[in-house]
Amino acid sequence: MKKKMLLTKLVVFGCIVTLALWSLGVVYAEKSASVEPIKIGALLDFTGVVADLGPRFEAGIKLRLEEANYEVAGRPIQLILEDGGTDVNISFDKAKKLIERDKVTVMIGPLMGGIQLGLAPYLDEQRVLNFSLINIEFPVLKERSNWIGYPGSTYSAYKTMGYYAYDELGYRTMMTSGSDYAAGYSYLGGVADAFKERGGKIIEQQWVPLGTLDFSPYLVATKNADAVAIFFASAGAVARYITQHRGLGVKVPILVTDISSGLEEDTLQELGDKVLGMKGVDNYCWSLKTPMNEKFVAAFEAKYGRKPGGAELNAYVDTSIILAGLEATGGDASFDKLRPAILGLQIETPQGPTSFTPSGHAVVNRYIFEVKYIDGRYVLDPIRMYPNQVDPRD
């Protein structure tokens, strides 16, 4: 009698465990049983430190896909979005899901350089074509063969500001103040090297720990240079630095790299007079005066009710590149066909023409901007263009 009861209980227990495990399988099957569209994965960050960028990239991608009617070369397109959480572990899990479960062969993202480095061995192994959303760390591009680096590498991105500072602004000494991590070293390293190339002198390079709230110890230690070039990982940090810089009455003018992100729309209006006249470098701002950009800005504003920033543009162009590549391969999304097709492209984007080096480094224009007050708003006005920027190590 007791034996029968035990057996029954065991069977019930066994069924429950099996059911639990099987439910995983059901959900798995449910999601992947669909018609064969081209699957584009997007690993963006909707939570975590750069959570505000996720929706902006998403906006750019979706605008472009809508313009293409979610199809290319006769095949429908399925966009699969995942939240990487600005965390390498979460991003890794999501990347695995996108690749092993959803079977994407093209992926936009991950964004952060460190996360790219962390996921690089896996992504390379899986032969997925990855697109960077903002400048890529050159070593990742060079050592791996599965990346497309748009708009370029972090090192090459802002060199033009080093040239501009020396040639046009007449500065001869400069210091840098930046976030203490890989991207910071590359961005400001590029600026510093370019400045030195022209004959300028770098007095000091300050590295500020990520997440620093109070910049005053660094500001107080600002040397008597002609300018200080800054790069900080978040617009919040840039805003804090500038506010505290002005508050302490530091005289050294600020040059802002990544100005379109550092001084993005809302932050720019909030800072207002504090940044009037400030100059910086980036690959895009909505104020660029090309016909293609004016169309793009109008379309974006019509759909989202605000102006597009650098993030939206990059995502938009990444998507354009993918679509152009797929046109060229006739809808073949496999790695071995798609990558060479993309490398051979030459396309027009709202920010200028784009082509690629054999390692996947995009060749784009970079612009110098100045903060001006026009028509009741603070805007970044483009004042100089530097075409066809590449990484010298390529």
Added chain:
Amino acid sequence: MDVFVLNLLNGISWGSILFLVASGLSLILGVMGILNLTHGAMYMVGAFVGWSIAVQYGLSFWLAALIGGLSAGLISLVIERGFLRHLYKQLNEQVLLTFGLVHILINSTIWIWGARSRAPFTTPFLSGSVSIMGWSYPMTRIAIIVIGGLLATGLWWLTNKTRVGAMVRAGMDDREMTMGLGINLPLVSVGVFFLGAFLAGFAGVIGAQVLGVYPGLAMDILLLALVVVIIGGVGSVGGALLGSMVIGIVDSFGKALFPNFAMFTIYLAMVVSLSVRPRGLLGRKI
């Protein structure tokens, strides 16, 4: 010399912000025996609410600070009445519960306001600077120091010179005896809890003049407040003040002199302090 003075002032203003937060944390821990990990989140909530009032709706900065404090206080009351009340003296449950609530609070804040950082803001009266030794020093920081000092004095007076304060201190020393004397300690405790949270939320707006507003504040501020309470001592306003000043000044000078070792030294200080003198410099035994 001028750099030294500036760093010192920065340290004191940073310490003042920390004091506003840590004093609440310390009192709550001392009086109620609750390690309230949501305290940093209260700072964040106050900061966001204050931002909405002051920047989004353009109302008075001081009103924003007040309402920021009130929102934090109210939310904390709900937390205490709804959850923490049932976990008296169950330390690990408190830790887990408040940790879970922090996740909820941060994510809800992002849901409501979006994750974008807000630039520092202040009231027009304080947007200028004063001249100190050839540098101009922002009035916002001076204001923070003044407010910190006023509140420290107020809290000291409250705990040492009022009847309520005596009840609080008695409750920290011997809970049963105090209640046995007919004092409604639970009510006093809830009052302390509310006050502590109010201060944190208030600090969120005051501190926003320098730090700005972003969701990560919940964890960043909590960590520093914990260090202050550990080093300064639990349940003591003087301890919180001493601890905040020490941390604020060391952090300011440390950043200037040893930029690489900030986090490590803070944790090392915690470990040393806890092993050598667990109750902190001026703390009461708990």
Added chain:
Amino acid sequence: MRRANIKSSARYKKKLAHFAPCIVGIGILAIVPYFLPSYLQSLVGKVIIFAIFAMSLDVIFGYTGLISLGHAAYFGVGSYTVGILTLRYSVESFWIVTPVAILMAALVAAVFGIIALRVSGIYFLMITFALGQLLVSIAVKWYSLTGGYYGLSGIPRPDFGLTGFRWSNTYFYYFVLLAFVICFFILYRFVHSPFGLTLEGIRENESRMQVMGYNIWLHKYIAFIVSGAFAGVAGMLFAYHNRLINPAHLDVTTSTLVMLMVILGGAGTLYGPIVGAALVILIEYFAGIYVPKRWPLILGGVFVVAVMYARLGIAVQLSRLWKRMP
């Protein structure tokens, strides 16, 4: 003569009834690869690894009653040792890497234990937290050794030195399952030994145990080291499994996550943490599919629910139900 036979067979039946769920559970886990795709085997593998991690915490927390908020430190040390040896020093052999990893975790536990056991209660909690975070700050700063903030990636699968052997997800799953069975067996014997019972006595009433002449400090210390060593085992497995490790794995968020698993499942039992690990990871998985942006909200909710309504632990409640049924 007959009476002795009846007695032993009754005890045998009782033992069988007691162990039957284990055997059935392990049996089902063993055949998982036959009905789940490779991607999900990996997920179940992760559950098993965290089950080991949670069990290790249960030794110090559930059985001994010490609230440690820095347990991920030993987990992370196990992981990082694997990563550093394989990637920085090119030591590939499993037979060297694994023992060293476990040893390092135990060593760190031994050192931290001496510091932490000087205090108790809330101070113990805070000091274990600080010690864990201390390791995090070292991991973040020591870029050349640990890969800094973003950690080490590309950790290879274990190398047994067998020629012609190539890893697949399924093989690795069985490897993890085997490790789990071994760990479970050892820990089971440990907590049911006289030493383990003493630990429970210490948890229940420390002063009484002291009066009875037990060396309290030594018992706690040994439990701390054992606990750390097994956390190191889990960490070692995790490094091979995930092939990517970073300071987050040493961090308080991981420590609180495993603490949640223990409490949710049921502290002071060995099977509770296993159930807790499964629940937490599965909830995370489903939340990631259906409400990805709100996962932290759900996680927070689980914390709150676990503490307020499932204090004893879900596995404990279920097992009571089980025993009560005829």
